[in-house]
Amino acid sequence: MITAISGHGPYEFNESALNAAAGGIPAGPAGGISADHWFGVEPQKGRDTFARIVYGARVSMLIGISATAVTTVLGVTLGMLAGFFGGRVDQIISRIMDFLMAFPALIFMIAVLSAIPQGNRPMLLVIVLSIFSWTHTARVIRGQTMSLANREFVEAAHASGAGPLTITFKEILPNLSGTVIVMATLAVPRFIATEAGLSFLGVGVTPPTPSWGQMIATAVPWYSADPMFFAIPGMFLFLTVFSFTVLGDNLQQAWATGGRA
Template sequence: MTAPIETTGSAAEAKPEAVLAGAKLSQIDGRSLGRIAWNRFKRDKVAMAGGIVVILLVLLAVLAKPIESIFGLDPNAFNQELINPELLAPKGALGGISWDHPLGVEPQTGRDILARIIEGSWVSLLVAAGSTLLSVVIGVIMGVVAGFYGGWVDAGISRLMDTFLAFPLLLFAISISASLQNGAFGLSGLPLRIGVLVFVIGFFSWPYIGRIVRAQTLSLREREFVEAARSLGARGPFILFRELLPNLMAPILVYSTLLIPTNILFEASLSFLGVGISPPQSSWGGMLTTAVDLYQVDPMFMIIPGMAIFITVLAFNLLGDGLRDALDPRSK
């Protein structure tokens, strides 16, 4: 009877030459957190589509004036020859759509709708971006300070947040905008309107992001890297700006992308009520105000600015949802 052949672990091991050859064939590359988040984001096709639409909208808003000059678009030009004098409606079918006016013209006035949509894009995005930046700056500072120091500082800032959240923001914005129509702070006209909207929307919206940042700071201040910084003698400002704030960038970025569409809707609501951007400056909310009286004459005049607001808000929301999933370390 033959004895069983014993195999040792060394015999089953690969030779060093084979190991080195395999290591040369496939190198293991380290990936940063940003690259990991980008790979996750690319897999979300819906978020990618939203991001592409947002980029196109931003380019449209930034290049609005050059586009109008290149193609000869005038948002305030009255084309009365394109209006039926008896019906006060655009001549032809589908609201006067033609090669010269791809989206048609306004009833009664004959102003080009495409030119007014392009003109209104930079107004809406400027107000939304400015108010979002203001609210993010105030909210982040207040939230980080309240969450890190705690105690009476946290209690005072939290009660201040509750006070701001109790304000009837829409009524307050209407009253301020209506009272500053003639001029204030050395400004008048469109700059004053934009400045008032940015201040009102941004200054009274910071508690929303402030609460989120405060909650994240309360969690992060107990982490090991904060304790290690304290043990090395780091003081409060250093820990706030060098340790906590970089770890808060992901939720701040995500909430900012979700706050912009909210501010776009708020600006459109104020313009719709007549206390936002005033004529003759074009705005999407102002176009909807005019369309209310002319809906029976030309329904497309209401649908087009409404779709512009809908697409913009939807694109920012999809982008924000995708960024939230991509920057979440627990997602797969």
Template sequence: MTVIRKLVSQRSAALAFAVVAGLVLLAVAAPLITWIAGSSPTAFHGDAVDPGLGGLPRGAAGGISARHWLGVEPVNGRDVLARVVYGAQVSLLIAVLATVLSVLLGTALGLVAGFFGGWVDTVIGRTMDLLLSFPSLIFMIALISAAPGTDRRLLLVVVLGFFGWPYVGRIVRGQAMVLARGEFVAAARVLGASRRALLVREVLPNLTGPVLVVATMSIPGYIATEAGLSFLGVGVQAPTPSWGQMIATAVPWYASDPAYFLIPGVFLFVTVLAFNVLGDAVRDALDPRSQRR
């Protein structure tokens, strides 16, 4: 409750939380929103574009109208609102699942390495160093491109989580090393607690704060990475909507139809910014020493 009060007391944190909550609600309610708007992310609306102008949307601001609240895409006339809200659903789902995977792997391996030390720490620590030394973006592109027949969303979750767990593991390992040498752990050991009990009951609960912070800070990074991979053409594939994919297809049209370029770009920017601000606020609330003076 103290952490929640600290978050609410900060205007920036409260605003960031409201934005994140709104985006999550937008993603969850995507089917309802598109039903109310009367469109879908894959439906073509040929009457909303002008073939005589090379497929530009009819009307001002990218074809914004009572029928298409955020306009339509050039050439095919797909509804931008429908693709934006479903793109939010895809981006948030991939980012959250990748965060869960990386946190689970990083916490488990980092906890074991930091608590036991010795050769266990050496093996896990060198594995972390090896993965951290990889140019992860290049390897992500190579791995995803090498598996074209799989579900790209599932593949993105696995690849992002695989390359992300060493960052979590490093933090957990360091914290576990300190906690394993704490007096409360020594007291529990003297009282006859097993290694499993020490790990689960003594050390792991004290890692909740750092793990929560790193998880919150990981989500915007995964959202941006997914958008970047989709922008490069190796992420989410059409007709499944993605903000990065929308920005990529909007690049040739930004001069003649800036709305189609700006709308997914603004959503991506606001989402990443809100999660970063919220992550900073969570870190400061859990660790007052990290607050900027």
């Protein structure tokens, strides 16, 4: 719907917007920015940068939010089970967390994504990111669950005959909601930045599907001839990550202030 306003799609080649005599760089100043192409065009191919930024935002947000959702569900569930039940359950879950946290995650992400077939790349990225990232959430939730397990309201639930799972998900989980929301908000920019880095390295989202990291990688050889082609996706990536980070920090401060009050 947004690209319909500009009149250009992300896969359309616009050779008329290029200067063939100059090696295919965009015609006009600032990377071909004009009333027809709001953010200019891609060198040699002439694809509209605005359209690719918009479609790249959809991919980045989809992967970032989906990976955050999967990571949060896994981390919160396993962290609560480990913290509440303790004993052998805690040992098993903690050893799995130690095992995954011992891996150099980025290197293994690159290796795994390079080895597996292309398939549905965004879904594969969500799965790989989630496998290596849920442990951080689980660690925090485990510690907080252990401190809540001895509180009076838990003892009262035990006395009333509530089962362990009922206490875990109906009594303890609501008291962890602030931590979960803050951690989820801070996880989104981390996943967006990681996806961009993997796409920049060529193992993330594959062409022709637009991705900000992929656009930055494509723009590297052109940064001197067409700096705007490099600067625009970099600016959007930075502003998106920065915005989510600020939102998470403010939520954390607001929750801490509310808790003290």
